[in-house]
Amino acid sequence: MSKQFDVIVIGGGPGGYIAAIRAAQLGKNVACVDEWKNAKGGPAPGGTCTNVGCIPSKALLQSSEHFEQASHHFADHGIAVKGLSMDAAKMVARKDAVVKQNNDGILYLFKKNKVSFFHGRASFAKAVDGGYEIKVAGTAEETLVGQQIIVATGSNARALPGAAFDESMVLSNEGALALTEVPKKLGLIGSGVIGLEMGSVWRRLGSEVTILEGLPDFLGAVDQQIAKEAHKAFVKQGLKIELGVKVGDIKVGKKGVSVAWTNAKGEAQTLDVDKLIVSIGRVPNTIGLNAEAVGLQLDERGAIVVDGDCKTNLPGVWAVGDVVRGPMLAHKAEEEGVAVAERIAGQHGHVDFNTIPWVIYTSPEIAWVGRTEQQLKKDGVAYKAGTFPFLANGRARALGDTTGMVKMLADATSDEILGVHIVGPMASELIAECVLAMAFRASSEDIARVCHAHPTLSESTKEAALAVDKRTLNF
Numbered sequence: 001m002s003k004q005f006d007v008i009v010i011g012g013g014p015g016g017y018i019a020a021i022r023a024a025q026l027g028k029n030v031a032c033v034d035e036w037k038n039a040k041g042g043p044a045p046g047g048t049c050t051n052v053g054c055i056p057s058k059a060l061l062q063s064s065e066h067f068e069q070a071s072h073h074f075a076d077h078g079i080a081v082k083g084l085s086m087d088a089a090k091m092v093a094r095k096d097a098v099v100k101q102n103n104d105g106i107l108y109l110f111k112k113n114k115v116s117f118f119h120g121r122a123s124f125a126k127a128v129d130g131g132y133e134i135k136v137a138g139t140a141e142e143t144l145v146g147q148q149i150i151v152a153t154g155s156n157a158r159a160l161p162g163a164a165f166d167e168s169m170v171l172s173n174e175g176a177l178a179l180t181e182v183p184k185k186l187g188l189i190g191s192g193v194i195g196l197e198m199g200s201v202w203r204r205l206g207s208e209v210t211i212l213e214g215l216p217d218f219l220g221a222v223d224q225q226i227a228k229e230a231h232k233a234f235v236k237q238g239l240k241i242e243l244g245v246k247v248g249d250i251k252v253g254k255k256g257v258s259v260a261w262t263n264a265k266g267e268a269q270t271l272d273v274d275k276l277i278v279s280i281g282r283v284p285n286t287i288g289l290n291a292e293a294v295g296l297q298l299d300e301r302g303a304i305v306v307d308g309d310c311k312t313n314l315p316g317v318w319a320v321g322d323v324v325r326g327p328m329l330a331h332k333a334e335e336e337g338v339a340v341a342e343r344i345a346g347q348h349g350h351v352d353f354n355t356i357p358w359v360i361y362t363s364p365e366i367a368w369v370g371r372t373e374q375q376l377k378k379d380g381v382a383y384k385a386g387t388f389p390f391l392a393n394g395r396a397r398a399l400g401d402t403t404g405m406v407k408m409l410a411d412a413t414s415d416e417i418l419g420v421h422i423v424g425p426m427a428s429e430l431i432a433e434c435v436l437a438m439a440f441r442a443s444s445e446d447i448a449r450v451c452h453a454h455p456t457l458s459e460s461t462k463e464a465a466l467a468v469d470k471r472t473l474n475f
């Protein structure tokens with residue numbers, strides 16, 4: 001006998017589990033199927049974000065930053081540390097405990113919201129009267145029928161041809177987060193978000209880190225003034241970043257990996273490392289979904305084709321998150337999940353793609369929302385720019401972290417904020433005010449007129465807004 005649901009969500013990552021909870025809040029009878037297993041074979045919902053992405057990387061970034069502070073910066077505060085050491089295995093065990101708290105938290109939320117959870121792999125069996133039959137294979141062997149299906153199966157790391165991930169020598173994000181010893185020499189291919197975050201973790205713990213990036217510009221999608229400032233800081237910290245490279249043959253041995261590459265001048269080079277992390281983007285995951293059984297349309301990249309409302313080509317089938325177009329960000333997936341659940345319930349769910357923030361959790365952090373200066377130039381938009389350096393912010397001085405700036409871009413005529421770009425301490429938190437301002441279509445003058453607590457880093461946002469009008473008070 002099959003079990004009947006109003007909504008079946010395939011995938012329990014940020015897109016899927018949030019969609020399931022929202023649909024249940026709106027009175028639907030909901031199932032969520034997720035196959036991720038913890039070390040003991042039990043359920044580990046939360047997807048890439050919780051298990052091998054956002055959450056564990058932030059745990060390791062925090063641990064490694066503490067170590068970096070104790071090693072190099074405590075002395076500035078008059079604190080002397082003797083016999084400092086790092087137990088990488090313990091750091092990784094703490095990270096695993098943080099992940100488990102999040103897995104358990106999601107299982108608790110399912111119970112609280114009466115979402116039925118099934119631990120296994122879901123695939124389409126066939127279309128049936130008024131819905132779809134979904135097979136679950138794994139810990140739970142079930143046949144489910146749902147009137148509405150939300151596919152939220154996420155993405156997988158993209159491998160370099162000729163260098164398959166073995167998670168021992170050639171690592172994806174999964175292996176990079178599970179190293180229990182600090183590699184002496186670490187190579188990374190791709191200086192995107194994962195490359196910079198993982199490169200920072202292991203550099204802080206003592207690895208000699210070299211990043212090989214194919215593009216000639218560092219962080220090409222980021223506002224280039226901000227990217228240049230970040231690049232300067234990373235190089236000063238000791239990250240070796242080679243731009244405009246072409247990666248050739250990769251030889252994987254028992255003790256190390258040898259990467260042949262040519263530099264921007266076309267000169268042949270070799271990089272010998274103990275471990276190699278490949279972080280060159282991710283591909284949508286529809287493996288095992290049996291999309292063809294029901295005729296679910298995929299594009300040439302393997303992403304599920306959806307319209308602006310996350311509707312697929314099949315009636316009653318929706319898709320959200322990394323498996324569809326758009327940025328592969330947990331919070332974008334969550335927004336889509338909520339909007340789809342609300343549309344299923346007859347409401348008018350909406351995602352504003354123009355105000356999705358981006359964050360890179362390095363030190364300094366990089367965060368932005370809206371358009372960059374180079375995009376505005378390309379789009380032919382007349383704009384005003386205001387910047388304010390953290391060097392002139394009292395709180396940043398007290399923290400001992402004055403790298404970077406806040407940069408605000410506003411329409412030259414209407415003064416509407418078009419983009420905000422931050423490199424510096426707590427940029428990830430500071431960006432929230434700017435996202436809110438843009439969601440309300442605020443002008444830079446609006447932010448300039450709002451009282452910001454003193455002394456806080458957020459005063460730099462207010463000062464950047466004042467700088468748009470060329471009237472900073474503290475610089």
Ligand code: NAI
Pocket residue numbers: 054160189190191192193194195197212213214215245247278279280281282327328329358359360361
């Ligand atoms: P990415 O797209 O951020 O960066 C990939 C980099 O690799 C690019 O700079 C690209 O030019 C370079 N590249 C591609 N092919 C190359 C080649 N053959 N040789 C040399 N360089 C090459 O992708 P990444 O870092 O793998 O992250 C994957 C996804 O995960 C991204 O969409 C990212 O947004 C998401 N993510 C988000 C995080 C956050 O929000 N903080 C953290 C980690 C990942």
